[in-house]
Structure formats: structure tokens, C-alpha cells
Amino acid sequence: MQLDLPLLSLVIWLPILGGLWVILAGARRDGTARVTALLISLATFVISLLLWQGFDTTTANMQFVERMAWIETFKVDYHLGIDGISLPLILLTTFTTILVVGAGWEVIEDRINQYMGAFLILEGLMIGVFCSLDALLFYFFWEAMLIPMFLIIGMWGGPRRVYATLKFFLYTFLGSVLMLVALLYLYRQTGSFDLGEMQAVALTATEQKLIFIAFLLAFAVKVPMWPVHTWLPDAHVEAPTGGSVVLAAIMLKMGGYGFIRFSLPITPDAALALDSFMIALSLIAIVYISFVALVQQDMKKLIAYSSVSHMGFVTLGLFMMFDIYAVTSDWQDAAMGIEGAMVQMISHGFISGALFLCVGVMYDRLHSRQISDYGGVVNSMPKFASFMLLFAMANAGLPATSGFVGEFIVILSAYKANFWYAFLAATTLITGAAYTLWMYKRVVFGDIRNPKVAAMSDVSGREAAILGALAVMVLLLGIWPAPLLDMMHVSVEHLVQQLAQSKLSVANL
């Protein structure tokens, strides 16, 4: 059944080359750019489904491995491979890109070929981040990804786009360059950029802490964790709808992925030593940022803050495991927290993407994101109102939606670690419901106060298809998350086993 194709290379390079082609060919005729971009994104999605179909869920080994020398002199390899942690994120990326291409269909009129091309190139680079097993290749994709996003926000963004995009770029760049120094230091210790060797190398406690902090800056900015989250609301508000969707649905996940792939396995003892710090930051994000979200006047800003708060669950789930183990002495319990974090990442990808698309749909009609400009949208857009209700409920963590699964698993395992972690994390069930549903109430229900709202037309077929696809995913993941959990279970167990072994005893010899 298995075709002998380099599927991972295909799924990375097809969108990148396709994107370049869309940009170059579309310079003459704009009309074809949309269709070509859609076809390329569909083809990429199909390839990623082939990956899923060929994926073996019984092993934690890297699969679909491709390896060849890139820079032979310094043992840098073009080394790709996926496990159960990267596969769901790749599927999320390819799925989301189709929606983003669809969402920009009629809305973007200016330089459409460049818009579509930029998103396709971005897609390829993001998948590259999730597949890289060579630290330098990872860094290569990780940084390169900033360029298309920088241009997307700056070229098609709102009035303060230049400020927002520069802030986005410089913030992320700050974290990344320090990560580069950490990677170079690891190279000095191992003589290779191979991720496996970096994970295996013994390091002293001080080394681990410094490397952990360098990684933390890179990944915490991306997640984003409190207090380095301030670029996110700006970037989200100014980015075009597609840009917001990609930022929220995929780019934020790279921070979480980085923690799982780099911080935890390379510096397990530092993660143990600093875990209460990380948990504190996560809980601040969950509790404090929820209140910040509550007072927002701008819908996009509100969803952006809600993203920061929800991503707090991801970091909480990841760094709780040592506490859980300390209480229950069972690594199975510890693994649950990480699985919860993973489910939360995927689910947040769908929900926040969907909410940004909803705001985009309304913005295209009224050209405002202020909550106060709306009210009574349900009267003119009933179909839209029901879609948005589903996503709002999912954002508030309603059972039977995907939002519930991730938060529930994380809170459940938090309870095993410490009652107060669980208690503080669970406040989100109240505050999350409060800010999401209050916004929904003010925007969708009530009387029509703004005459322009009355003139808003309901969702078009294209918009309904996009929102419908997301609604299916949100419900599917909420009702039957088993396929996702199966996909990553073995890989997460493997990760936990890696973490269970301290690197210190070896380093001190």
C-alpha cells in the first residue's frame, strides 16, 4: 500500500514551490491565482492525509524518515521525520490553509497572487518546522516563516499594521536568536545538529538551566506566555483575517511544539527545577488574561486574549508532569497532562481559527471590529449566528465540543498534582464563558441599533462551507477524540520515559 515517495518533502516543498509559482504566474492574470492556490492547498492536504493513512500508531519511532547530508562539513542533515506529536499539527496546518485560501477568495483584491502565494509558502515552512529532526533545519524553517507573516500583516493589515508587524517580527526574532546560541552550544557538546543526539547528550544543571531559559524565550514568545504576550493582540488586530487565523491556529502551536521537542527532552532537569515557575506563568495567563479579555471592546483583541489564556492550558499541561509524578508516582498520570496539552493545541487551532473567521465575516460586511457597532446580528444573519454560537460555546469549553476535551483533561490531571492548580485553572470555565458569551450576546443578540447591521447579508455558500468544515471538526473532536489520542499516545509515553531519566548523573561523572 505504501507508495515509495518522499511524502514529507512533498508536503513541505509542494506549497512552497506552488506559492512561488502562484506569485510569478499571477502577476499577469490575477484570476487564476485563487484557483491555483486552492488546488495546491487541496493537493497538500491530500498528501498529509496519505501521511495519516500510512502512519503507524503503535510505535514511537520517527516515521517517513528522510535523511541526507545538507552541509556535510558540519554534520548538518536534511533530516525529516514525524511522530504522533507532529502528525496532528501537520494535519491542522494543511487543513487550515485550505480555509485561509477560501477566506481570502473575494475579500482580498489587492495583489491577490502575492497574498495567496505568501500563505502557501508560509504553509510549507510551518510544516517544515513540525517535521525537522535536525535542529538547524528546524531553526531554518522557524525563522524563514517570519518573512511571509511579516509581509502578510504589513501588506494587507489594518491601519496600525506597520507597528504591529514590526513588533511581531522583532519579538519573535529576539527569542529565536537566543535559541540559536543555545543550539550552537549544544552542537559544541555533541558535534552534531541531530535532534536525537541533542536529546541524548548529558548536561550539567547550570548548562541545562541556561539552555532552558534560551529556549524558553523563543517558545514563550511564540505560545505566547504571560508576560511576553503583548505582541499577539496587536498582530491579531491588525492582521487580515487569514493572517489572524494562521497565527492563532498554527503559529502559536509552534511554541508548544518547541517545548515538547526541545525544552523537555533536552533539558529535563531544568524543566523539573523550574516547573513551578512555568506553572505560575501558565496560571497567571489563564486567570489574569481572562479578566483582560473580559474588558476588551474590539472582538479580535478579545479573541486574541482568549487565545493567550487558552494557551496557558497547554503550558500548564506540559510542565505539570513532574508534580503529578511526585504525588502519584505514576508516569501514566503524568503523560495525561501532556496529552491534554496536545488536544488543547489542536482544539484551540480549530476554535480560535473559527472565531477569527467569524469576525472576518462580519468585518467584511461592516468594516468594524468594535463590539459596540454591532448588536442584533441574529436578525439579519441567522445562519451565521448559529455557527458563531457553536464556536463561542466551544471557546467557553462546553461539553461535546473540542474545547471541553482538552481543558477537561488538563484540569483533571492538575487535580492530581495540586488541588489549587486545578481550582485556578477551572476558573476559566467561568471567566471563559463570561467573556465569550457576553461578547456573543452584545454582538449577536438584542435589538438592531446600527442600521448598517440590518443590511448585512447572511453567510454566502463559500463562507458557510468554511465555517461548516470547522464546525464538523470542533464537534467531531469533542464527541470522539479517540483517533487523535491514539495517534499521539505512544509518542507521548515515549517522551515521558525520556523525561523520567535525569541527565545529571551522567553529566557529573
Place this chain on the structure above:
Amino acid sequence: MNDIALVIPEITLLCFGCAVLLLEAFCGKQKPQASFWCSMLGGIVVLALLASYVPESARFGFAGTFRVDVVGTVLKSFMVVLVLLSFFYAREYYAKREQPHGEHYSLAMFATLGMLILVSANSLLTIYLGLELLSLSLYAMVATQRDSPIASEAAMKYFVLGALASGMLLYGMSFLYGVTGTLDLSELLIKVSVAEDKRLLLTFALVFLLVGISFKLGIVPFHMWVPDVYHGAATPITQFIGTAPKIAAFGMAMRLLVDGLWGLAEDWQQMLVILSVLSMAIGNIVAIAQSNLKRMLAYSTIAHMGYLLLGMLSATASGYAASMFYVTVYALMTMGAFGLIVLLVSRNQENDELQDFAGLARRSPWFAFMMLIMMFALAGVPPFAGFWAKWFVLKEVVQADYVWLATLAVIFSLIGAFYYLRVVKLMYFDEPLRTQAIEASQDLKLVLSVNGLAVLALGIAPSALMSVCVSATLPYLPW
């Protein structure tokens, strides 16, 4: 006979340089293109001659004053290629400005000759000879725009400060000679390492040599000439000064510090650390305040030369390879960035203000993209070649146990990213001031595209150039 065989490329270049001079004098009016093509031909012949003889181990000639080895030949080839590339830009510039320009080629060829000698020097005197030939040609090139007050000022400043730096260099050399009794770098290497009792005097001499080297590279605090000369000179001359001579200056630093004064490595390492940090700091921070692109690129050069020193100060063979890679990639990127300014030049105006780049993406998407490549490459963002240059030197610094220095360097590159991004912002996010399409000849478009795509290609597949640099510097194993 054997001596002559070693310098055949240099002799050929000299002949072609003189031929261009005569050609321009006698038929410059009738056939304005003749000197361009003659110089191109000369460059290609020199390149072929260089490629035809690559010795396995170093060969010495002229009583040990001239040295031909792999690293020298590789550096020379890079320089000649860059000089040829710059001639295309120069021709376009002068055609647009409708200025006569025959002397540009002959002066550039003499400057190139100086660079070749400099890189092949194995004696303090040969170094001085090459350096002066190079510098005097450059002073004259800057001064050729005699009607422009800023160009005259730049030439004056360049000349006076350059003469001062040469004086410093000579002073240092005289001390070295006084202590060791030799001018020959190979002998110097041995005598310096055994002259423990005269360490203080040697270090004293070293300081003066470093002043000379720093001046040529444009390292803080000997950078004062850089912004004025870059801004004042005509764009293709700035482009010329900013590319190949940097490689030559790197070659000179290698010859002096490694071939000659390896015994003082501990001392010059410390000094280079300070110089490098200062350059990265001042260059990157002051560049933010510039409104003229040429001036901004001048400060960016200062910063980049700081990064170049990072590789050298690690004092290992692969550190030199890193610096060599850095300076080559740097020259290629700078060539392209100045090439874009040449593209925008109009008959009466230089158009080198940052504002002139506003909305370039609407006027000419392809060339805006080329500039985008150059800017992100200079900022050190993958997938462009500039990233690998930074990566390579940082790797060597970390290997040499200077993790703090690497951290400082990346922080400064973050600051540097801002002003490169500002150019991208102007091109892509702002509306154009002028809307007319950009006029340029097909040649220039081709050369610019090749230049830009080369920076991209080297970013995706840096392996080949890296291994050339590594194998060329392999003989430089620490003793």
C-alpha cells in the same frame, strides 16, 4: 623564471589595466564601450589564469616576499568575480547619468592589482605595497566626481585619514623589524614566538598594525571615514569600495595576524574582542538613525565587519573559514544592495534616500523582491545566505568558549534587523512617491537578478561555498 610564473595573473592584470588606460585616452570618444569590454576580457583572462594554477602547498617567490597558496588563490578569484560584477553596475550607472567613465575601469583594475598583491604578500613590504596601490586607486576613484562637493569632501577625508592609518601601520612594522630584524612573514612567525623577552615591544607594534587593519576594514573606532565616503562617492564607486577591498582587507589581516604574528595570538584575540563588540554596537545602533540608504549601508558595513572579526578572534582554522565565508557572502549581498540604488538612479539624481524606495513593490515587484532578499540576507534571516554567514561565525565563537560574545552578537543583530526591516517596510507597505516604471537596461536586470538569486541559492545550499572556505583555510591549523 619561476618567480615570474607565480605572478602571471598579476602581470596580465597590469597589462590590461594599462591597455584600458590607453584605449580610453585614444578612442574613448568614438567607442565608449571599448574600455568596459576590454576590462571584462582582462578580468576573465585573469580568472582563468588564477584557476589554472592552484598549488598544493604554499609556493614562495621573489626572495620570499610573494606567496601563492590555496587560500590566496581562492580569495583572489572571489575578488576578481566581484570586480567584474561591479563593472556591469558601473556601466549602467554612468550611462544613466550620462557621464564619461573610462577612468573608472582603469583605476578599478589597478586597485584590483593592489588587492591581489596584498593577498599574496609574504613580507611586510609587499603588504604595504599592495595596500598603497589599492588605497591610492580608491582615493582617486572617489575624487573622480570632482563637481560634487560631497564627493570631494569624501575623497579628502578618505585620503587624509587613510594616510594617517598607513603611517600607523608603517610605524608598527618598523617596530616589528626593530625587534626581529626581518620583514619576511615566515621568519617573523618563528622569531616572534621565541622572542619572549621582547613581548612588550611586540605587543606595542601589534597595536599599530591593528589600527591599520581596522582602518581598512572600517572597524570602530577607526570607522570615521566609512559613512562619509560611502555617502559621498558615486554609487558604483561605493559599491566597489564596499565589496572586493573588504575581502582584500580580510586577506591582509590573515597574512599579518596569522601568517606573521601567530605567536601574539593571545594578545590580538583580546583586542579583536573589543573591536568587534564596539563595531557591532556602534554600527547597528547608529544605522537606525540614518535617512540615506548609502549611509545606512555604511553603518551596516561597520557592524558586519564586527561580525567578521568574530570568526578571526576564535583563532582556529575553521574560524578563519567562517570569516572568509562571511566576507564573501557579505560582499555579494552588499553588491546587490548597492545595485538596487544604481537601478533607481536617474539622469539628474542619485535617488539614494530611503524615501526613494517607498512603494517600490508597486513600481517594480521583481526588483523590490531582490531588495527584500538583500535586506533579509543582511539581517541574517534564513533562507538567505546572510544567515549562514552569521551562523558560521557564531558557531566558531561558541566553539572557542565565548558564549557571552555570541549572545551579545545576536542581540546586536536583533537591533540591526530593525533598520533592514524598515527598508522592506518602505518598499512593501508604503505608497510610492513616484509612479513611473523604473527604466533599466536588460543587462542590469539580468545581473541584479543573478545577484539576488545567488544570495537565495547560497542560502538554501551553502554547503559548496562552505567547503571551499574550509578546505582553503585548512593549512591554517593552530601551531
